[in-house]
């Protein structure tokens with residue numbers, strides 16, 4: 001527990017704003033590499049895929065914070081807003097790369113959203129992130145009140161698995177990698193079920 | 205990882221092949237001069253002869269073609285084949301030719317290549333994932349080989365099978381598809397002069413990641429029809445199973461002709477990303493039959509291409 005206390009103590013002293021800067025670095029690096037030939041012969045796809053994957057990592061990191069606190073005593077909650085907003089910006093960039101660099105043809109974009117189930121699901125996940133990103137500030141938290149704010153942000157429990165399912169559908173054939181991610185997401189959600197059930201049992 | 209890709213080529217640089225050919229032409233010129241001949245810019249290496257079926261479009265440089273591959277036996281990433289395909293040992297390669305043929309049997313690469321004239325076929329290559337390249341294959345018409353084995357009158361289809369060697373192909377340890385990879389053509393498609401068996405690339409023996417030592421190339425169909433590292437060719441009277449069709453029949457049909465109007469559930473096929481154009485490159489409209497309609501459209505006369513996709 002000395003380790004956990006040490007980390008918690010350090011976290012208390014650290015500000016969370018540098019995360020935004022740190023989070024921008026890989027994206028800038030990615031586009032720079034893409035423009036200068038460092039991403040191979042199909043840079044658009046590499047950028048699109050990396051942003052989707054890193055966005056999913058961030059969403060998973062955001063989901064992991066509560067279980068880490070509950071089961072390991074790690075208090076990282078002060079970073080959660082930054083992680084969530086970064087996830088939003090990564091997925092927004094993922095979407096923009098798709099629109100501007102990949103599909104390019106505006107008339108086709110709408111058809112793709114409607115017709116291609118993996119895009120439909122990705123888009124649904126993205127749209128759910130919008131209100132969460134917009135309300136990720138103290139003013140909105142005060143305005144909505146903690147109960148409504150928390151209720152709204154429970155959309156995470158739906159949008160993250162949708163993002164993971166989108167990944168499963170993106171790949172051809174049966175590949176393990178996206179299934180591992182989906183399993184991790186489901187596990188992180190399942191961890192939230194247990195204590196509340198115990199609490200209910202205790203109340204009965 | 206990203207560093208692996210580094211080279212000193214610029215994406216706007218479209219002349220590497222010219223530079224590459226110049227070297228060869230100089231060498232050929234020296235050879236020709238030595239014999240006092242007046243040979244034109246003949247190719248060295250495999251010595252493939254030019255073909256009227258080649259496109260005049262500029263081929264992608266060799267490193268595009270060898271570094272960006274779909275060959276799931278070596279992994280599902282585009283760069284996995286370049287990394288892993290060296291494990292494949294193509295020495296003593298044999299191709300089993302069987303089914304409705306007069307002379308079934310096992311063919312070595314020497315048997316297959318004996319007496320054939322290798323041609324350079326510069327073809328457009330269109331992947332179902334909506335990207336494309338231009339590739340200078342070296343090979344010979346499949347119909348030449350079929351003529352040598354004698355196709356029996358009942359034969360209507362040609363089935364192909366890729367090698368399955370778990371020790372040399374790390375990708376087959378995961379069940380991405382049902383191994384071995386199999387493909388097929390209707391006999392008239394197989395006999396079309398555009399359909400070749402390729403054994404070379406840029407006038408050199410074909411690299412492992414591109415399907416060594418012998419692969420099919422059917423330029424008017426999506427790339428996955430052009431099966432790699434062939435170990436069996438069977439003439440059949442029934443439409444043979446094909447790997448991606450078995451994996452997901454709604455997405456991948458037996459014919460899989462390049463067709464911008466037949467939509468795919470996953471990727472719009474109306475346009476394509478030209479590999480090597482960089483991140484700001486415009487998409488290019490995709491052509492029916494990948495632009496080979498003049499040679500192949502009549503194969504499908506009267507067929508509903510949306511139904512037989």
Ligand code: HEM
Nearest residue numbers: 049052053055056091095098119122123125126163167170
């Ligand atoms: C929460 C939302 C989302 C998540 C977590 C997500 C994640 C991912 C991941 C992990 C990949 C695959 C990366 C790889 O192969 O390494 C991917 C691919 C892709 N995503 Fe998303 N994505 C999301 C939303 C969207 C949206 C809104 C769109 C567009 C409307 C989109 C379009 C795509 C496309 C086009 C691909 C590549 C498909 C291909 O190469 O064929 N995604 N995404």
